Amino acid sequence: MNRFKKGFLRIGAAALSALMLSSCDTHTAEWEDTLPAPVTTSASPTVSIMTEETTTTEEITLPTRESTSRTAATSATPELATTTNPPTDPIDGTTAVSTIPGIPRVPISEFTSTTPSAAETSASSLSDTTQSFSFSSDTDSGTVSSDTENVIQVVTTLPEAADPFAPYTAREEIVRPYSYKALDNEKYTYIYDAIVTAVDRRRTDIKFSEVMGITADDYLAVYQQIYNDELNMFFIDPKIQYSIQSSTKTVASAVIIYKHGEEEINRMENAIDEEVNRVLGGITEDMSQYDIVKYFHDYICENVVYDDKAENCNNIYGAFVNKRALCQGMAKAFSYLCGKVGIETLTITGDADGIAHMWNMVKIGGDWYHIDPTYDNAESANYGRYVRYDYFCLDDETIYSKRDIYDTDYDYPKADAQRCNYYVRNGIVGDDWESVREILTEQVVRSAEEKKVTAQVRCAGKDVYDEAMDKLFGLSEKRAIDIMNDALTMSDNKFRTDNISYAYDEGTRIITLYLDYTN
Numbered sequence: 001m002n003r004f005k006k007g008f009l010r011i012g013a014a015a016l017s018a019l020m021l022s023s024c025d026t027h028t029a030e031w032e033d034t035l036p037a038p039v040t041t042s043a044s045p046t047v048s049i050m051t052e053e054t055t056t057t058e059e060i061t062l063p064t065r066e067s068t069s070r071t072a073a074t075s076a077t078p079e080l081a082t083t084t085n086p087p088t089d090p091i092d093g094t095t096a097v098s099t100i101p102g103i104p105r106v107p108i109s110e111f112t113s114t115t116p117s118a119a120e121t122s123a124s125s126l127s128d129t130t131q132s133f134s135f136s137s138d139t140d141s142g143t144v145s146s147d148t149e150n151v152i153q154v155v156t157t158l159p160e161a162a163d164p165f166a167p168y169t170a171r172e173e174i175v176r177p178y179s180y181k182a183l184d185n186e187k188y189t190y191i192y193d194a195i196v197t198a199v200d201r202r203r204t205d206i207k208f209s210e211v212m213g214i215t216a217d218d219y220l221a222v223y224q225q226i227y228n229d230e231l232n233m234f235f236i237d238p239k240i241q242y243s244i245q246s247s248t249k250t251v252a253s254a255v256i257i258y259k260h261g262e263e264e265i266n267r268m269e270n271a272i273d274e275e276v277n278r279v280l281g282g283i284t285e286d287m288s289q290y291d292i293v294k295y296f297h298d299y300i301c302e303n304v305v306y307d308d309k310a311e312n313c314n315n316i317y318g319a320f321v322n323k324r325a326l327c328q329g330m331a332k333a334f335s336y337l338c339g340k341v342g343i344e345t346l347t348i349t350g351d352a353d354g355i356a357h358m359w360n361m362v363k364i365g366g367d368w369y370h371i372d373p374t375y376d377n378a379e380s381a382n383y384g385r386y387v388r389y390d391y392f393c394l395d396d397e398t399i400y401s402k403r404d405i406y407d408t409d410y411d412y413p414k415a416d417a418q419r420c421n422y423y424v425r426n427g428i429v430g431d432d433w434e435s436v437r438e439i440l441t442e443q444v445v446r447s448a449e450e451k452k453v454t455a456q457v458r459c460a461g462k463d464v465y466d467e468a469m470d471k472l473f474g475l476s477e478k479r480a481i482d483i484m485n486d487a488l489t490m491s492d493n494k495f496r497t498d499n500i501s502y503a504y505d506e507g508t509r510i511i512t513l514y515l516d517y518t519n
Helices: 186-200 216-229 262-280 289-303 316-322 327-340 396-400 433-450 462-473 479-488
Strands: 004-010 019-023 047-054 079-081 097-099 205-207 241-245 250-255 345-352 355-364 367-371 377-380 384-387 392-394 403-405 454-459 499-505 510-514
Touching: 186 205, 186 216, 216 241, 216 250, 216 345, 262 316, 262 327, 289 327, 289 355, 289 377, 289 384, 289 392, 316 327, 327 345, 327 355, 367 396, 396 403, 433 454, 433 462, 433 479, 433 510, 454 462, 462 479, 462 499, 462 510, 479 499, 479 510
Parallel strands: 019 047
Antiparallel strands: 004 047, 004 499, 079 097, 205 250, 241 250, 345 355, 345 403, 355 367, 367 392, 377 384, 454 510, 499 510
16 A cells, blocks of 8 residues: 655745745545645745645455364264254254264355455445345255366467557457466366355255365365455355365365345346446447556546445445455456456455555556556546556566565566556656656647546656656645646636645656636
């Protein structure tokens, strides 16, 4: 998570005579541009600069994973904990059991997905409030063993779209996520296929082959991966239930818990399809792979409101239908859209400045980039909602200077390309102070033509960034005022130059000027 700086310059009608410097408390952890309140001018004209350090994503408290209790069998026929409620009966916290020799009864695990989710945002556990239901199935029909027919569909590696800026023809939909294809562990692939097959068939019960030697940690790791990356399985619960074979101490069976009944799931899937098809309908024949990725990014930034109290805020239903989501919901929605047109993506979970966060990687023209719709989803009390591109197609060096990723059982691809970075692509990277000044002036004029609220430039290196910051906002020069005044003479839409709001990000080396229109 970057520490995003904001400030403003205020000038009086007379000569500059004094300087006031103050600081604000850290904002609540939301990704928004809430500018500091104006400073009341004194009787003497002053220049005031305010800065504030703002965290840039939701505050999420990771849950403590509690180990599943393994109670020794006390009867001649130990019991398997399995849900057998009819489809319309809500789960009430009790569990019916069936008898299977050799397997002790194990209660529902308190394990909750470590992915940021609504249930993890506060002590009150703001999780989905829709009534939970389970599907009935007999044990045999729900069995998935090593010799079961494999119904998993896997799309092989797609041919590369070498030119990311040439018209792109949508490819076949990507069925399985990157994380599945990256698995090189036969046991994990077996567990993954078993869970996905059961969910696809709306079954609750899974039996595992003893020869696979599946441990509780194996099952938890794979379920976590599915919960993160099988985007269409938004209706499975983050809590899990499984049973341990007493003699081998391996997982013998598991129960899939569904958050909704089948009729409700069908309704939700239809609602998602309707919105997704509407979005896909906006793709035109002349759009490149880069254009489509930007289109999906902009759709999420323009339409999805960050809301940690909304139902389904951690999945694609919350993003596409309710239009309210957390970082998890936004990242999943972005990957879901890209997958529909054959553009490869993956989700990444990690710490952004010590706070749990999820973002994406996307493959454009054969190169991988980091992209974060949540961080680019901006809203300001002064300027309303607008789209930012600070986290559009970043390389590893830039993103990892601010973030730590969680361990996975596979490697993330390397991201070292620059050509699809928004600022590189649009020629708004300054190599020295003079080019930074020229670009900012041009961007202010261009933004004013369309009445956009921001004008931005990215500095090529830290030395350029430091010099630009000093010249734009330093005590001696304050060239930002000159830039805004010069641009004003070339603009039909007039904006204020006596009160200049700005923002800067040391991690991405992006400097932003805000335009406050008067007409």
